[in-house]
Amino acid sequence: MNFERIQEKLDILADAAKYDVSCSSSGSTRTNKNKGLGNSSGMGICHSYTEDGRCVSLLKILLTNHCIFDCAYCVTRKSNDIKRAAFKIQEVVDLTINFYRRNYIEGLFLSSGIFKSADYTMERLIAVAKKLREEENFNGYIHLKSIPGASDELMYEAGLYADRLSVNIEIPTISGLKLLAPDKKHEDFLKPMLKVKNEIVRYKSERKVLRTVPKFAPAGQSTQMIIGATGESDKDIMYSATHFYKNYNMKRVYYSGYVPVANDHRLPAIGTQVPMLRENRLYQTDWLLRFYGFSVQELVNDTHPNLDIEVDPKLSWALRNLHHFPVDINSADKSVLARIPGIGMRSVGKIIKARSFRKLNWEHLKKMGVALNRAKFFILCDSKHWERRDLDAPRIKGMILQTSTAKFRKHYASQLSLFN
Structure with missing residues (x-):
């Protein structure tokens, strides 16, 4: 194994993964001395939570930052002049096992840019999880980012190996998606979500009758919205989130403030980053909807379309x-x-x-x-x-x-x- 090349890939693809917050993350400062593999330096390691509430450290990387799409808001879009890299399937497996043995991580969060096609990319993500489970006997936590447009058959297979699946809805409104990602279709996001939801319900029902039925994505599914790339109001965002909680049984909806990555007339100007406080208010609203008995109409509506930044x-x-x-x-x-x-x-x-x-x-x-x-x-x-x-x-x-x-x-x- 070429350790220097693997380290270079890890630096590139862990950095690219930081924009995905659908796995609750916080940096790790554990380092490896003497030029050993696995220096997290606050990057590549994140924290997430299992079905039973345990906090676990995950290796958080992209399989590749190559992408066939040119979404205006995405740092890995094909027109962006950045350094590209791609892991081989076995490289990700080896990294995960080596990091696990060094007690750096307890699991893997694996996402990817889309190369060739949605199904081709999804097949490679599943191959990593399958190798870890069947060849390495790895029972740690695995979170796979589902690829929009992937077939039902692949989504089904992914759920057999992953603890959690997630499809990022990316932009809260259909009109915003058409503006910033015209090559993508809204239904391509919804189809895998619906498949995962239906399979989770089916497997839970079957396990009540027969305990030997295998688990299917036992930690459920989540999604992420990019906030502030288009002119959506907080009302638009929270109505969309409520829709996904209600109709797709989401475990979590994550809100990620847009980070300016390009000079594009469709996007906010460079330097106008979304305030962290806006993200915080959205999460607080989400919490009130899920645990405090509030309805979305009480908190944001036509009269009050945006949350008050000054108070919760x-x-x-x-x-x-x-x-x-x-x-x-x-x-x-x-x-x-x-x-x-x-x-x-x-x-x-x-x-x-x-x-x-x-x-x-x-x-x-x-x-x-x-x-x-x-x-x-x-x-x-x-x-x-x-x-x-x-x-x-x-x-x-x-x-x-x-x-x-x-x-x-x-x-x-x-x-x-x-x-x-």
Whole structure:
């Protein structure tokens, strides 16, 4: 094996894979000395979660960054002047096993540019997973990026070897996809998603009857949207995400802020990167939809098509709906408690358990971890004073932002003092 050439490929194809966030990632700083293979240097290693909630480290690479398509938003598009590389199937297998034996990783996240055709590329991705499972007896976590347009037969085979499959929807709207990726068809993304969904449902049903039925993509499927490459609103994005959760049983939808990669009149200008805070607000909204009982229409709609960057979406909803408040902490049911700003689902559980023993006051709530700087404007409890005092929404928002700014400055000052 030519180790220097493999290292070069790894540098190129791990760097190209960083734009795919449909595998929750965070850098690793473990290094290998004496020019050994596998220096992660914050690249190539990411973290993801298994079906049972375990966090695992994955080798995150592309099979190749060659691509037959010319999608305007993609760094690996065929017209882009970048250094190209491609792994052989056995090279990926060997890298995975070697990294695993060195305890760098517990699994593999494998994606690819599309070369020759969707089926040809998908066949090579499956070949890697199949070799790992059958020849190397590898039982670690494998996440395969499904190729849009791949046949049902290949999607079926992929699900037998991979723990999770994902097809990136890429652009949230059909019109945006036509503008930036005219060679691609929206239905090419949906077809493999539907196949995976149906097979997961079928296998789960069969396993209830016969336990020897093999698992099919046991960690489900996910997708990713690029945010800010076209002029979609947050409403467009979240309505699209809701559609995929409802109709394709997605485990996760990921939101990736567009990174300017080219001077193209169809794209935002170079240097106008999507703020990280917008991504954060979208993830917070996603969380509220999945775990807090909110409907998408409550959070984003025709009147409020974009999320408030200054405050989180739950607080923004509460400020627009002050007629639902104040809420009595000692009598409100679980669904109502979950809508109070500053109270998370863990705190909701603590409140329900604790109030069966006594009435709760400000001090009790503070000890439970409730963020009183936000919650106090929306609740009543067993205390003499009610902090809201019939304030209107702008004043409440201003007071919360002022408190948050003061807290940040205090924390920043304390960190600086460590170096004095």
